[in-house]
């Protein structure tokens with residue numbers, strides 16, 4: 001399926017992408033750290049536009065390859081950087097590494113250079129980076 005997100009033109013095999021994610025456990029089952037547990041709660045309340053985009057790409061938002069907190073914002077929210085993999089290719093992008101907003105405080109960009117690809121992920125692979133401002137939703141104190 002040909003899809004454009006911001007200045008990125010992508011060719012994504014949605015069925016293969018979705019099929020792979022359906023065989024995998026949630027990231028929260030693989031890592032129990034506070035950052036991952038909070039991410040799982042926070043992405044669950046992201047706006048429908050974000051969830052719909054993930055769904056249309058066949059990507060399970062709860063199955064990030066990695067989620068990090070580069071910094072905490074002055075308002076107490078957290079800047080999260082996460083990435084996911086998709087089966088497909090970048091057809092064109094006007095400004096590589098420049099992200100495209102998909103909602104308030106949520107942006108994505110794509111790269112053919114991939115890290116931490118899950119075993120058995122079908123090629124060709126494109127990596128989707130997600131930068132999102134998310135709240136802290138755990139009862140425990142935020143140490144980030």
Ligand SMILES: [Zn+2]
Pocket residue numbers: 031032033034035036037
């Ligand atoms: Zn973790």
